[in-house]
């Protein structure tokens with residue numbers, strides 16, 4: 001699974017990082033980004049939970 005954050009949609013709620021810090025991180029302004037673009041199978045459920053909880057639907061998993 002691949003993970004991306006759509007920077008045009010992200011509003012910096014930080015939910016992604018709170019739920020799955022192994023995959024997501026925050027930049028210096030508090031916007032979400034991806035630190036593990038190739039999500040290992042063991043983290044797919046957590047990454048999916050983060051995507052489901054992103055209020056802006058800014059997380060793209062493929």
Ligand code: SF4
Nearest residue numbers: 010013014016032054
């Ligand atoms: S939860 Fe969504 S809106 Fe918030 S920082 Fe993460 S990607 Fe951005």
